[in-house]
Amino acid sequence: MAVGKLDNELGGEVVRLRAELAAQERALRAKEEEFGRYISRLREALRKEKRQAEVVSRSYVAAVRALTNAVEARDAYTGKHAERVAAYGLELATLIDPELAADPETEFGFLLHDVGKVAVPDAILHKPSALNREEMGLMRQHPVTGFEIVSHIDFLDGNAQRIVRYHHERWDGEGYPDRIKGRDIPLAARIFAVADTLDAITSDRPYRSGASIADARREIALGSATQFDPEAVDALMAVPDDILERIRTETALTSTAAPA
Ligand SMILES: [Fe+2]
Numbered sequence: 001m002a003v004g005k006l007d008n009e010l011g012g013e014v015v016r017l018r019a020e021l022a023a024q025e026r027a028l029r030a031k032e033e034e035f036g037r038y039i040s041r042l043r044e045a046l047r048k049e050k051r052q053a054e055v056v057s058r059s060y061v062a063a064v065r066a067l068t069n070a071v072e073a074r075d076a077y078t079g080k081h082a083e084r085v086a087a088y089g090l091e092l093a094t095l096i097d098p099e100l101a102a103d104p105e106t107e108f109g110f111l112l113h114d115v116g117k118v119a120v121p122d123a124i125l126h127k128p129s130a131l132n133r134e135e136m137g138l139m140r141q142h143p144v145t146g147f148e149i150v151s152h153i154d155f156l157d158g159n160a161q162r163i164v165r166y167h168h169e170r171w172d173g174e175g176y177p178d179r180i181k182g183r184d185i186p187l188a189a190r191i192f193a194v195a196d197t198l199d200a201i202t203s204d205r206p207y208r209s210g211a212s213i214a215d216a217r218r219e220i221a222l223g224s225a226t227q228f229d230p231e232a233v234d235a236l237m238a239v240p241d242d243i244l245e246r247i248r249t250e251t252a253l254t255s256t257a258a259p260a
Contacts, residue, residue, distance in 0.1 A: 060104070060155050068111045071118060074125060080251040081199060086110035087247040088195035089188075092235040097187060100159070106188050108156055109163030113192060116146025116164065140176045143168055162186040167193065172226045182229075190229035194220060194236050197228075202248060213244050 068082045075081070089110045093101035100106055117125060120142055124135045131139060147165035150156040166180070166189035173181030201216040211219075217237060224233040 057104075060108070064108045064111055064156075067115060071112075071115055074117070074122070081203070082111045082113070084199050084203075084247060084251040085113070085192070085195045087251065088198050088244065089192050091239050091243060091247070092191045092195060092232060093188065095235040095238055096191065096231060100188060100191075103159055105156060105159040106163070109160035109188060110192055110195070112146070112150060112156070112160060113164055113167045113196070114142060114146065115149050116142035116144065118149075119145045140168070144177050159186070159188045163188045163192050165189075167196065169193070170227050171229050174227075185229070187229075191232045191235070194228050194232040197223070198236065198244070213241055213248070 072080070072082055086107050090101050090107060093106060120139055124131060124138055127135065143165050147161060150161050150164050163186070166178070166185050169175035169178065169180055169185045169189060170193070171182060171185070171190070173179050197220055198213075198216050201219055202210045202213055204210045220228065220233055220236060224230045
């Protein structure tokens with residue numbers, strides 16, 4: 001009898017333990033499923049956030065392009081000047097400071113450098129002869145006007161703002177509007193000055209054909225440590241011809257219309 005009772009008690013205990021184990025397994029599965037759902041929700045939230053960030057980023061790019069086009073539309077003979085300068089500038093920036101090149105504001109600033117020209121009267125902007133002192137004064141206001149325009153735009157309040165304000169400063173302090181010199185000029189603006197001159201020398205104008213890239217290299221080298229930051233000039237020398245030629249060709253003049 002005693003053995004039978006013990007068997008019954010052991011059997012009961014095994015059943016109870018099995019039931020307890022099954023309950024623990026069910027609880028564990030439920031927790032795993034809950035965790036799986038949590039991970040899915042997290043992934044979906046991240047995907048949504050990424051999509052929203054991409055929409056915002058595309059909106060920024062579209063806004064900058066629209067503003068750039070509005071500026072360039074008044075200056076038909078320069079074609080895609082801003083686009084070319086931005087491409088040249090990014091090549092130089094990548095060699096000097098890859099982090100600066102990767103900052104979207106750097107490209108935005110390169111594209112928008114002349115946004116302040118919206119305030120320059122057509123008669124001055126398109127004057128075929130040399131500007132007089134007063135007209136030159138108005139023209140030289142465009143970096144400050146541009147700076148004021150972009151300073152109201154949150155996503156342009158860093159490098160973009162600095163490029164717009166300082167893109168006509170010179171390494172030797174003889175530029176404008178603030179006549180700052182050397183490394184006081186933000187790096188992106190020093191790089192821009194070289195890219196801008198490269199484009200000015202190599203672009204066709206109604207009154208002359210653009211010079212070769214080799215000629216532009218020689219001319220810019222002459223301005224190293226006076227007009228230009230030597231480091232930016234060295235970077236230009238390090239960019240292969242075929243890259244510069246490709247930029248020049250891909251963003252070739254789209255309109256040969258004379259200035260209105
Ligand atoms: Fe300018």
